[in-house]
């Protein structure tokens with residue numbers, strides 16, 4: 001029984017007022033859903049939105065956290081600060097942070113440990129570039145991203161990891177992986193996890209697809225047996241689109 005999850009990643013979009021409006025609009029249109037619905041919003045919005053969503057089925061995610069819990073790290077925010085605000089999830093390993101902030105598997109592994117130590121669940125992003133796919137190394141590359149970042153966790157800890165497969169060439173480009181490509185990679189990811197933790201644990205881990213997922217392709221993607229929902233960027237910035245993806 002895997003949890004189906006739709007998470008909206010607002011990235012660095014929406015000022016606080018606009019964020020409140022979007023959140024209210026989602027709340028108004030959201031019917032009871034058997035899916036977990038998560039909003040990954042800018043840090044500055046978390047405490048205000050935490051009040052807005054109280055009593056609803058929405059959950060909040062941070063878009064990053066530091067790998068230490070406290071200290072002289074000007075401008076950084078720690079997992080304990082998020083946990084203290086009532087945040088449930090943190091996105092780690094997003095390709096934009098790997099690219100623009102030069103985050104590598106080693107650093108992301110430390111962040112995973114810090115987040116889990118504060119009882120945050122981790123949405124761990126992995127995925128290949130177009131060059132890597134064309135070179136035929138995409139399966140090995142994604143396996144390495146998983147092995148190096150979460151394979152040190154024990155059987156209980158790994159259950160707090162949600163994997164988001166996000167082919168870098170599909171993020172924000174309008175180009176989506178076909179449902180075949182996505183399903184094929186999700187099966188691969190599950191088998192990599194099974195090789196370490198066994199089939200039962202692997203079958204319980206939610207694996208989300210991310211990369212230009214929108215109302216027009218969500219149903220086809222989510223109908224695949226190993227796709228357990230989506231991490232949604234651009235289409236999460238509009239309540240109607242986001243709701244229609246949740247319903248897909």
Ligand code: PEP
Nearest residue numbers: 171172210211212233234
């Ligand atoms: C993302 O950045 O996580 C993402 C999936 O973006 P988009 O949906 O805009 O491709």
